[in-house]
Amino acid sequence: MNVIFMGTPEFAVPSLEKLHENGYNIQLVVTQPDKPYGRGKKLKKSEVKQKAEELGIDILQPDKIKKEENLEILKSYNPDVIVVVAFGQILSKEILDIPKYGCINVHASLLPKLRGAAPLNWSIINGDKKSGVTTMKMDVGLDTGDMLLKSEIEIDDEMNVGYLHDQLMIQGAELLIETLKKLEKNEIVPIKQKHNLSSYAPMINKNNSKINWNENVESIHNLIRGLSPWPTAYFRYEDKNIKVYKSSYIKEKTDYEEGYIIKTVNEGIYVVAKNGIVVIKEFQMPGKKRMSIESYLRGNKFPEKIILK
Known part of the structure; x- marks a missing residue:
């Protein structure tokens, strides 16, 4: 043929x-x-x-x-x-x-x-x-x-x-x-x-790859893994795009506002979403390599008790 x-x-x-x-x-x-x-x-x-x-x-x-x-x-x-x-x-x-x-x-x-x-x-x-x-x-x-x-x-x-x-x-x-x-x-x-x-x-763009913390935790987790390793979901922090490669989630009610970082520990960055908590496990800061949160925290700090928009 x-x-x-x-x-x-x-x-x-x-x-x-x-x-x-x-x-x-x-x-x-x-x-x-x-x-x-x-x-x-x-x-x-x-x-x-x-x-x-x-x-x-x-x-x-x-x-x-x-x-x-x-x-x-x-x-x-x-x-x-x-x-x-x-x-x-x-x-x-x-x-x-x-x-x-x-x-x-x-x-x-x-x-x-x-x-x-x-x-x-x-x-x-x-x-x-x-x-x-x-x-x-x-x-x-x-x-x-x-x-x-x-x-x-x-x-x-x-x-x-x-x-x-x-x-x-x-x-x-x-x-x-x-x-x-x-x-x-x-x-x-x-x-x-x-x-x-x-x-x-449709094509993936900056608008549909930005994490919206007002969504439910399953949707955010699916967005992250649906765009990992390319073109990657992201959130904004200090006017910078932080790429996210891996996550998990916990379905539980909290008294905090969506986008609030409850804690930043080796296991991940715990961010409040609509119906629970998204745990960011791997990310990439601008100009840096992709890494686990545990690896990042060995030489750096990431804030907690702030609200991501």
Whole structure:
């Protein structure tokens, strides 16, 4: 089977590797252009580009895949399938219609739930008890195409988005190979999504990653683990953003105002929330490394009996 692969971040790399390991003829890898990174603003290759170079596969890095010249390049390969895993650009109908088996997407949610840009984060932020990956035959809508296969994973109260990401990128790669094999044998009956059951996973920004101490403790804990280790939840202290990586919570009533720091001890910073206490266990001060509260307190102090806003 001749394959064009479209992907950009680390999440897509195992899928590219699995295609190569299983003998698929990867004709071309399409990934986002190199982007400035770090203080020096040096151009950084995407993780998919790095892997494609390692495997010796031709690479295309369009600023806009929809341009006519890029459409002609894709047509020239006459692929049987275009595999799309976190590519980062919308495909036109002209591109979707090129391959025999269509464009197959590996999406990091159990569709139709959590369409959009950040399904991994929002699955945990929303307190879901399970997540997974779905292979889908793409159409012109945003993650609205017919579903092919699914693979699920249970989410416990301690799992963060980093762990979920690492598990699902492996499951997604395995599900992709199973999907392609069954498509070739005509063993999959596509299932249309029930659009009334869909939900949206928007991009994470500064507004929806700031901790609101007026929320209940479960919601704050879910926000923290849903954004850990990236892009991280944060709270404000002395006009600075303090990133939070790990927490726990205690459900009990207190007489203190939300945001009040009851105590700061080795076990964590105890902050009052709507229906209990959030215990911050790992954080990062501006310009410093991520560390446990216990490690931080060995050489520093953090206040207590103040109110965080």
